[in-house]
Every structure is written in C-alpha cells, then in structure tokens.
Amino acid sequence: MIINNVKLVLEDEVVHGSVDVQDGVIRTFAQTQSQSPQAMDGEGGWLLPGLIELHTDNLDKFFTPRPKVDWPAHSAMSSHDALMVASGITTVLDAVAIGDVRDGGDRLENLEKMINAIEDTQKRGLNRAEHRLHLRCELPHFTTLPLFEKLVDRELVSLVSLMDHSPGQRQYADRSKYREYYQGKYHLTDEQMVRFEEDQLALAAEWSQPNRMAISAACRARDIALASHDDATPAHVVESHHIGSVIAEFPTTFAAAESSREHGMNVLMGAPNIVRGGSHSGNVAAHELASRGLLDILSSDYYPASLLDAAFRIADDARNAYNLPQAIHLVTRNPARALNLSDRGTIAEGKRADLVLAHRKGDHVHIDHVWRQGKRVF
Known part of the structure; x- marks a missing residue:
C-alpha cells in the first residue's frame, strides 16, 4: 500500500x-x-x-448506557471499539475501576464482564484497535487489593494507576468541590452527604497506604508500568517516584507537575481539559502546563474525540512551547515510550x-x- x-x-x-x-x-x-x-x-x-490512549473509561458508557440498563458485552465492546478508531486511536488501554464501589455497584458488577469482553474480542481478532488493560485502583477500600491480585496477571494488563478520591486532598483538596460533585451525583441530602464523607475518610485512613505499598510492589515485581493519580504536592510526587511511578496522571497543581518532571515522570493531562479550557474540578489547567512545556502525554479520558482535537489546539496556540510534531508526540510517541511499546x-x-x-x-x-x-x- x-x-x-x-x-x-x-x-x-x-x-x-x-x-x-x-x-x-x-x-x-x-x-x-x-x-x-x-x-x-x-x-x-x-x-x-495512530493515536495511543492510556486512560479511558469510555467502555463503561456502553456497558451501562443508562442507569440499571445492562447492555450485552460484545455489542458494547464493538460500539466502544468503533468509536476509538473513528477518533484515530489505534492502541487503547481500557481503564477498569477496582475498589471503586461508590457507583451503586455497577462498575463492580461489570468488571469481570468488561475484562472478559476485552480479552475475548482481542484474542479473536474482532477489534479494529488494539485493546489492552489499565487497572485503576481506588486505594481506600478493603476490596481493592484482593481484586487487584486476582487481575494483575491477566495478559493484557499494561498499566496500573493508584487513585485516592477521598475528601480533603489531591483532586478534592477543596472539600466544597467534593460535596458539590458527589452530593449532586448521588442526590444526597445534607445529612447523607456528611455520613458519606465520614465513611470515605475512615476507609482512606485504614486502607490507602497499605494498598498503595502492596500494589506498587506487585507492579515492580512484574515490570508493569505504574501511574500516580491526582498528585497535588511535591511530597505526593516524591512518594509516587519512590514506589516506581513512571506516569503522573492529572497532577492538580503546577508545583506537582513541575516536581513530576524533575523526578523523571511523564506528566499526563486530559485532552478534554484542553478543549474545554480548564479543569472541571478547578485544578490546574492543562493549557497552563502546555504553555510552560510541562506536558508529556494527553489522554481522552471520558471523550475519545478530544485526543486529536487537543493536540492540534496545542500546536495552534502560540503561547505553548509545542510545534505540530511535538504536539502529536503527546498522543503518539510519548505514551508509546512510557509503556515501552517500541514498535509504534x-x-x-x-x-x-x-x-x-x-x-x-x-x-x-x-x-x-x-x-x-x-x-x-x-
């Protein structure tokens, strides 16, 4: 050809x-x-x-297109895959959430079905894009480590990220943003929201650090790429670097992004953040990092078509330190290198x-x- x-x-x-x-x-x-x-x-x-996507939970939308609607697995996978290639994505790490039970159990119930569908369609050559697995580990829960240990040796696992969405730190350092998001999402009364926060804080105190250390050790032993998530301070970054993280997903502050780069980690930000012009959580905007040359990888996160759009927007913006080839590296060469995918x-x-x-x-x-x-x- x-x-x-x-x-x-x-x-x-x-x-x-x-x-x-x-x-x-x-x-x-x-x-x-x-x-x-x-x-x-x-x-x-x-x-x-071809674009390389390291973090998308787009598959969730097709397995549960509406609340309490359970869609057939292979149909859901086919629709998700078609959207990926239509967005220019030829390698995709489908992110599945482990230990995140706040969505009423939908993600937990779909977990095995989603992973089986990804593996089966990939093995049978049914997918247009190449699909791999990204295990998103929500640290503050007792189910997280047992589920991780059950899944970590699956053949397609290529990336593991460590998340802690408990209130008062990282993405939700501003607890009013936490309340606004979760109270609206779950339609909680003020009294229910107070109990919800207290429960999440108690889980974090008991499980976050033990899970962080155990999961990172397992990844180092298996040579699986590890990513931090929502680091907010240089101290967070030092800890992430110490346990072997090679990617800093969505640092929430300029200081955390700068420290991540200093420690040799690839700074990953959301392409929707570029397209929309800022973070929906009020954290540091991706375009601010791009203007200082502190951006290494873009992820489409929840909107696949944003990936190529964002790369061209970065190249077009004279305030940024990226020409077109450098901007395209954010969605091609750099994510490939972060995962040691030397063939693409x-x-x-x-x-x-x-x-x-x-x-x-x-x-x-x-x-x-x-x-x-x-x-x-x-």
Whole structure:
C-alpha cells in the first residue's frame, strides 16, 4: 500500500511526500510523490501515527448506557471499539475501576464482564484497535487489593494507576468541590452527604497506604508500568517516584507537575481539559502546563474525540512551547515510550503501520481514514 500526496508528521518535522507500507509495517517514506498508479491520493492531508490512549473509561458508557440498563458485552465492546478508531486511536488501554464501589455497584458488577469482553474480542481478532488493560485502583477500600491480585496477571494488563478520591486532598483538596460533585451525583441530602464523607475518610485512613505499598510492589515485581493519580504536592510526587511511578496522571497543581518532571515522570493531562479550557474540578489547567512545556502525554479520558482535537489546539496556540510534531508526540510517541511499546508511535521505517489521515475543515480536524498494521479500519 502506498499513500501519496500527504503531509507526513515525522518526529522533528512535517514533510510533503508519500509512505510505502508492506506486511503491516512502514517499509519506506519519502519527501517525493510516488509514481505508482496504485498509490492512494491523500489529497494533501496530514498523515500521523495512530493515536495511543492510556486512560479511558469510555467502555463503561456502553456497558451501562443508562442507569440499571445492562447492555450485552460484545455489542458494547464493538460500539466502544468503533468509536476509538473513528477518533484515530489505534492502541487503547481500557481503564477498569477496582475498589471503586461508590457507583451503586455497577462498575463492580461489570468488571469481570468488561475484562472478559476485552480479552475475548482481542484474542479473536474482532477489534479494529488494539485493546489492552489499565487497572485503576481506588486505594481506600478493603476490596481493592484482593481484586487487584486476582487481575494483575491477566495478559493484557499494561498499566496500573493508584487513585485516592477521598475528601480533603489531591483532586478534592477543596472539600466544597467534593460535596458539590458527589452530593449532586448521588442526590444526597445534607445529612447523607456528611455520613458519606465520614465513611470515605475512615476507609482512606485504614486502607490507602497499605494498598498503595502492596500494589506498587506487585507492579515492580512484574515490570508493569505504574501511574500516580491526582498528585497535588511535591511530597505526593516524591512518594509516587519512590514506589516506581513512571506516569503522573492529572497532577492538580503546577508545583506537582513541575516536581513530576524533575523526578523523571511523564506528566499526563486530559485532552478534554484542553478543549474545554480548564479543569472541571478547578485544578490546574492543562493549557497552563502546555504553555510552560510541562506536558508529556494527553489522554481522552471520558471523550475519545478530544485526543486529536487537543493536540492540534496545542500546536495552534502560540503561547505553548509545542510545534505540530511535538504536539502529536503527546498522543503518539510519548505514551508509546512510557509503556515501552517500541514498535509504534512514530512514522519511521520498520514501525507498525498504525496511521491516521486527517484534514482540517474550518476549525475542526476531520479524520478521513485510519489504518492499524496496514489494514484500513476506518
């Protein structure tokens, strides 16, 4: 397969040329036009590496599209997978929550069904994107470690993150934001909300630190990439670094992001944060970190189409320290490197032919086609 007449977004530059794919890998690329009559005309669009998503809970929406609605597993997986590739994502780590029982049990009940669906469809070659697992471990609960130990040796586990959403710290250092979010989400009275907070604080005091140490030790022993989550202070970062974290997911302050970089951790922020212009929790905005060059990886989190949109917005914003290739690294090369996926993430000879063809139409970057390992999947 030859894709002709495209702007190739390479590691350090954008060149106008063509790419030749054979047996699922990039054989050659050139700054010239192919003369082959079989070559596909890219019509001057950008040709990018396939996007790599490290943290999305998008699959939840398809398993439980409405409260108390339980959707058939393979249908849910197929719809989720289709949305991923339509967003340009060719490698996705589906995040499943362990120990987070605050949603009335839906996530817990769906956990095994979701993981089985991911594994089965991936093994049978039914997915258009490559799906892996990200275990999101909510530390303040007695169920977390037993569930983690049950799941950690599953073949597709590629990332583990350590979360603590208890009130008064990290994402919810402002307890009024905590009350606003959870009281609204669960329709609690003031009295019920007080009891809810007290319960969460008690769980955190008993379980957070023991679970943090046990889970991080298991990841180090298995060489599984570890991520911190919502670090707010340099002290949080030092602890995360000490237990082996290589990714800092959603640091909530500039000081935490800066400290994460100083300790060699990849700073990951939400692409929706870029598109919306700020954090829905009132924490540090991703564009503020981008303006200081403190952003390494973007995640679509809850909105898959935000990933490519955010990368182009960062490149377009003159306040930021990223040109287009550097901005595209945030959703391709950098997440690949963080997981030691050396076969993808860049347009280079011998790399997987995971590719995205896109054009700008007005203010929107429109995805035309997506290939995974040379096979067109969108």
